[in-house]
Amino acid sequence: MATAEIAVDRAALFEFLTRMGDNTLILGHRVSEWCGHAPVLEEDIALANTALDLIGQTQLWLGLAGEVEGKGRNADALAFLRDAAAFRNCLLVERPNGDFGQTLMRQFLFDAWHHVMLTALTKSEDPRVAEIAAKAVKEAAYHLERSSDLVIRLGDGTDESHARMQRALDDMWSYVGELFIADDADRAVAEAGIAPDPASLKPEWEAIVSEVLREATLKAPTSAYVHKGGRRGVHTEHLGYILADMQFLQRAYPGATW
Amino acid sequence: MSSEWPLWEVFIRGQHGLNHRHVGSLHAPDAELAIKNARDVYTRRNEGVSIWVVKSVDITASSPSDKGPLFEPSNSKVYRHPTFFQIPEEVGHM
Amino acid sequence: MYAQLVKSEGMKSAAELSPEERAFQERIDRGEKIEPKEWMPEGYRKTLIRQVGQHAHSEIVGQLPEGNWITRAPTLERKAILLAKVQDEAGHGLYLYCAAETLGVSRDQLLAKLHDGSMKYSSIFNYPTLNWADIGAVGWLVDGAAIMNQVQLQKTSYGPYSRAMIRICKEESFHQRQGYDIMMKMAQGTAEQKAMAQDALDRFWYPALMMFGPSDKDSVHSAQSMAWKIKINTNDELRQKFVDQTVPQAEYLGLKIPDPNLKWNEEKKGYDFSEPDWSEFFEVIAGNGPCNKERLGARVKAWEDGAWFRDGLLAHAEKAEARRAAARVAAE
Numbered sequence: 188m189a190t191a192e193i194a195v196d197r198a199a200l201f202e203f204l205t206r207m208g209d210n211t212l213i214l215g216h217r218v219s220e221w222c223g224h225a226p227v228l229e230e231d232i233a234l235a236n237t238a239l240d241l242i243g244q245t246q247l248w249l250g251l252a253g254e255v256e257g258k259g260r261n262a263d264a265l266a267f268l269r270d271a272a273a274f275r276n277c278l279l280v281e282r283p284n285g286d287f288g289q290t291l292m293r294q295f296l297f298d299a300w301h302h303v304m305l306t307a308l309t310k311s312e313d314p315r316v317a318e319i320a321a322k323a324v325k326e327a328a329y330h331l332e333r334s335s336d337l338v339i340r341l342g343d344g345t346d347e348s349h350a351r352m353q354r355a356l357d358d359m360w361s362y363v364g365e366l367f368i369a370d371d372a373d374r375a376v377a378e379a380g381i382a383p384d385p386a387s388l389k390p391e392w393e394a395i396v397s398e399v400l401r402e403a404t405l406k407a408p409t410s411a412y413v414h415k416g417g418r419r420g421v422h423t424e425h426l427g428y429i430l431a432d433m434q435f436l437q438r439a440y441p442g443a444t445w
Numbered sequence: 446m447s448s449e450w451p452l453w454e455v456f457i458r459g460q461h462g463l464n465h466r467h468v469g470s471l472h473a474p475d476a477e478l479a480i481k482n483a484r485d486v487y488t489r490r491n492e493g494v495s496i497w498v499v500k501s502v503d504i505t506a507s508s509p510s511d512k513g514p515l516f517e518p519s520n521s522k523v524y525r526h527p528t529f530f531q532i533p534e535e536v537g538h539m
Numbered sequence: 540m541y542a543q544l545v546k547s548e549g550m551k552s553a554a555e556l557s558p559e560e561r562a563f564q565e566r567i568d569r570g571e572k573i574e575p576k577e578w579m580p581e582g583y584r585k586t587l588i589r590q591v592g593q594h595a596h597s598e599i600v601g602q603l604p605e606g607n608w609i610t611r612a613p614t615l616e617r618k619a620i621l622l623a624k625v626q627d628e629a630g631h632g633l634y635l636y637c638a639a640e641t642l643g644v645s646r647d648q649l650l651a652k653l654h655d656g657s658m659k660y661s662s663i664f665n666y667p668t669l670n671w672a673d674i675g676a677v678g679w680l681v682d683g684a685a686i687m688n689q690v691q692l693q694k695t696s697y698g699p700y701s702r703a704m705i706r707i708c709k710e711e712s713f714h715q716r717q718g719y720d721i722m723m724k725m726a727q728g729t730a731e732q733k734a735m736a737q738d739a740l741d742r743f744w745y746p747a748l749m750m751f752g753p754s755d756k757d758s759v760h761s762a763q764s765m766a767w768k769i770k771i772n773t774n775d776e777l778r779q780k781f782v783d784q785t786v787p788q789a790e791y792l793g794l795k796i797p798d799p800n801l802k803w804n805e806e807k808k809g810y811d812f813s814e815p816d817w818s819e820f821f822e823v824i825a826g827n828g829p830c831n832k833e834r835l836g837a838r839v840k841a842w843e844d845g846a847w848f849r850d851g852l853l854a855h856a857e858k859a860e861a862r863r864a865a866a867r868v869a870a871e
Contacts, residue, residue, distance in 0.1 A: 212615075219609045219618070222625050223602035224837060226845020227450070228633045229471055231602075233485035235626035242619045249615075263614045287848050333481060340474075340855040341848070348851025429610075436613040436671055443729050445613040445671070445721075449647045450853060452640060469706070470637040472646065475856035486630060489623075490710070506576065 199375035200313075201256045202275065203382055205265065206418055208248030209276035212266055214297060215241030216429055217284055226287055233333065237294070240326040247319045267437035271426045278417040279362040281425045285355070288341060288348070292355035295334035299395045300366050302327040303388045312380035335399045342403025349404065356400070357408050364413030367392075453479040454504060455487055456497040465497050473498075541597040541661045541685055542590040543752040544824065547582070547760040547767075567768050572698040575641040583767055584642050589658070590769060591639040591700055592649045596660035598632035600653075600834050604668045605677055613671060620717050621674060627714070631707045638699040654839045662820060665828030666746050672725045672732070676739035678718015679788070680747040684781050686711055688751075691777075696768035719788065726792040733793075740789065741797045745815040751778040753817055783809045 218238040225231035249262035260268075279297060284290045305327050308320035341348040367389045369377070377384040400407055416422065436445070450472040456465040468487050473479035479498040488496075556564065560580055566573065573579055602625050609625065612618035636646040652658040663681055668674060686708065693704045725736035751774040755761035764770035772780075782801075789796050800813045822828065 216610060219622055222609055222622060223599070223606035223629070224841045226841065226848040227472070228599065228629055228636070229473065229482040229486060230845075230848075231629045232489075232626055232633070233482065235622055235629070236485050236489070239619055239622055239626070242615055242622070246615050246619075263616075266615055267613070287845060329484075336478070336481070337852075340478075341851045343858065344851030344853075344855040345847070347847045348854070351847060432610045435611050440729065440731055443613075443732055445617055445724055445728075448853065449645055450849065452637070469634055469703075470640070471633060474852040475859065478852070478856075486633060489626070489630065508576065 195379035195381060196372075196375050197255060197257070199372040200379075200381065201252055202372035203376045204248050204252035204255060204316075205273075206275040206277075208245050208252055208262070208265070209274050210280050210297075210301075211241040211248065212245040213274070213276040213426070213429060214280040214294075215239075215245060216433060217280065217282075218290070218294070220284055221290065230287075237330055237333075240323075240330065244319070244323045244326070247322070251315055251319065263437075267434045271422050271430055272420045274417075274420060274422065274426060274430075276417055276422075276426075277362070277365050278414055278423055279359065279365070281417070281423055281429060282359060282362060283425060285358070286351060288351040289355040289358060291334055291337050291341070292352060292359050294330065295338045295399065296359055296363050296396070298327060298331040298334050299392050299399075300363070300388065302331045303391045303395070304383070307383040307388065311382060316381055331395075335395070338399055338405075339403040342400070342405045352403065353405050356405055360408045361410065361412050361414050364411075365415040365418060368413070368415060368418075370419065450474050452501040453483075453498045454501050455479075455483045456499075457483070457487060458495040460494055465495065470501060476500075541601075541688065541750075542593040543659070543661060543750070545586065545590045545593060545760065545764065545770075547586045547763040550759050550763040550766070564766065567696045567766075571696075572701060573696050574698045582763075583769075586764060586767070587697055587700065587769055588639055588642050588644050588649075590764075591635055591642070591697075592644070592652070592658055593660060595632045595635035595639060595649065596653045596658060597664065598628050598635060600660040600664045600838060601681075602628045602632075603834050603837055604664055604666070604830070605674060607668050608671065608674050611671070612674075617721075624678070624714055624717060627710050630710070631703075634703040634706060635700075638697075638703040641699045650842060654835070654842060656826070656835070659824060660834075661750060662823040662828065663746050663750050664834055665823050665831045666742070667830050669742070670735045670739060672722065672735040672739035673743070675718050675721030675725055675736065676743040678714055678716075679722050680718075680740075680743050680785065681750065682711065682714040682718055683785065684747050684750045684777075686715055687777050687781050687784075691771040694768070694771060700769070722792055722794075726794055736792065737794050740794050744797050745819075748778060748782070748812075748815045749817075749820045749823075751775075751781070753820070779809050782812050786810055 215238045218234055218241065221234050222231065222238070225234055245266065246262050249265045253260040253262060253265055279293060282289070282293055302324065305320045305324035309317055309324055311317040311320065338352060342352045343349070367385050369385045373382070373385050376382045397407065417426075436443075451474075452470055453473055453476075454470050455468050457468050458465045471479065471482050471486055473482045476498055480496055483496045483498055551560070553561070553564075559578060563573075563578065563580060563583075573583075605621065605625050605628075609618060609622050612621050636649060639649060640646060649658065653660065668677065689704050689708050689711070693701055693708055695701045695704065722736055722739075725732045725739075727733075753774065755774045761770060761773060765773075786796060786801065798813045800811060802811050803809075804811045823831070826832075
């Protein structure tokens with residue numbers, strides 16, 4: 188670990204790593220809520236695979252975050268013992284599951300960003316980051332393939348499925364922009380060559396999304412309004428309920444091993 | 446609407462280069478999604494590297510009553526089996 | 540078990556069998572597998588549909604009590620393991636529905652019968668999971684009981700059912716262990732954790748014993764099913780085996796099985812134990828268990844809410860096929 192420590196503010200690196208890990212943690216949590224309740228068995232199984240990938244990635248990102256922080260917190264401590272204001276996930280991933288169309292649209296919009304981001308991270312100057320990205324990018328590629336395929340099919344399916352997917356897109360759209368806005372921490376890790384500048388990912392994300400929406404016969408909303416705050420710890424009300432659920436045992440029985 | 450997705454048979458070739466093997470079936474609206482579903486359902490434990498799917502209704506199966514005529518001839522072609530040939534021990538492993 | 544109280548079509552004596560039926564029975568006696576398109580007595584087919592269908596329903600309803608705790612699992616690793624396990628159950632349901640489909644009934648038809656209550660699922664899944672140790676107890680006791688049944692069903696006479704069982708047994712090998720692993724952590728943990736573990740055992744012990752179904756040593760249905768090798772052991776045999784296997788495991792955990800009559804019987808080389816309250820069992824089967832309404836309600840809701848999704852994908856597949864066909868015509 189002491190080798191080739193890159194000159195970057197530890198706090199900024201920790202911030203970046205928790206943003207990655209909290210995104211996968213919260214989205215994995217949301218997706219796992221479907222287990223046993225999906226519209227068809229094959230989809231139930233496929234969604235669980237996605238959630239499992241995301242939980243696995245969380246262990247890696249938050250594990251590294253804990254190391255970088257150097258205060259003895261491991262991935263579980265970060266996941267189960269921080270309060271909402273310390274979480275750094277984007278607002279998009281904490282959106283409620285809604286109907287299956289909303290879940291899929293949220294997944295697609297995230298996957299498109301996630302895949303572009305992870306691809307860039309495979310070239311990170313920090314070998315630990317590059318290594319996690321190399322594993323995660325393969326998983327994200329499949330997630331994107333699946334979610335974009337389903338968005339296309341349902342957009343171009345029945346009148347009802349089209350209407351639901353359009354509504355989902357309208358609902359989720361304003362929660363994506365946050366992922367492309369840089370703050371000081373982003374600039375610090377970008378300067379150190381650890382991660383790309385968030386804004387630099389946008390053209391590729393747009394290319395993916397516009398192509399899929401075109402095939403899906405869906406229209407991207409014209410409103411440019413962006414909901415933001417998640418990446419600096421100001422969340423929607425939903426996150427509190429997610430954490431109440433997720434952290435219940437660790438909070439109710441402090442210090443127990445499970 | 447609410448008609449059922451068709452049934453597909455799934456064949457998977459594993460890591461070791463053996464032939465595709467029938468592993469089970471599943472439902473999917475078309476072949477492309479059948480492949481995706483097969484990946485998610487039947488390779489959860491890294492079982493496969495290549496997947497074939499075919500609509501169950503498109504499979505032509507030998508009818509059970511043909512069992513005799515279809516399979517008995519090959520039972521008699523014992524020369525297809527390596528143990529049919531007696532190789533002198535001195536020749537070594539073959 | 541996962542298929543309880545499966546009614547089998549009437550048992551005939553050897554003399555009453557038609558030549559076809561006799562030949563069929565002889566094949567089974569020789570240990571041959573019966574395959575989908577081969578001739579089979581109508582009763583064999585119907586009984587198997589009931590049994591395999593009920594088994595499949597139990598797998599997917601069985602996702603629910605454990606699924607309850609996926610979002611509350613106490614560590615990331617526990618969350619991943621539990622999710623993988625519940626996902627396996629969906630997979631097992633899928634394999635079993637496919638096996639049933641080879642008998643000439645579609646998955647949607649079977650689901651319709653689950654949803655309207657005309658087909659049942661195992662009584663055990665109508666009990667609630669109230670604390671984290673319940674997830675341990677379900678893996679340890681419920682999967683333990685299920686595995687006991689499924690291992691012998693690998694030898695069942697119907698080929699597709701047998702193959703599904705072989706795959707399921709292979710995948711399930713970790714399920715019971717993960718349950719016991721949770722129980723060990725709880726039993727060796729804080730006083731509160733140990734209390735949760737004991738509480739879970741107290742609540743799940745008798746429902747687990749009920750999984751094997753009431754004694755069937757005098758049941759005509761069971762006799763026929765056993766002759767057809769779609770049932771291999773009697774309910775009592777399996778229950779005894781389960782108790783004998785489980786008592787030492789509970790002792791290792793330092794937990795007490797809630798049965799004052801539990802005692803080693805040197806003569807039969809097995810434990811004597813109390814019967815569960817069978818009136819409770821029949822109430823649960825009749826729909827009056829603690830969670831019947833929630834469990835079935837959740838399945839029906841998932842099905843109804845998902846209709847637009849299934850229809851949408853099918854409509855797209857049909858459109859895409861029509862477009863391909865039109866392109867082929869244009870190219871010619």
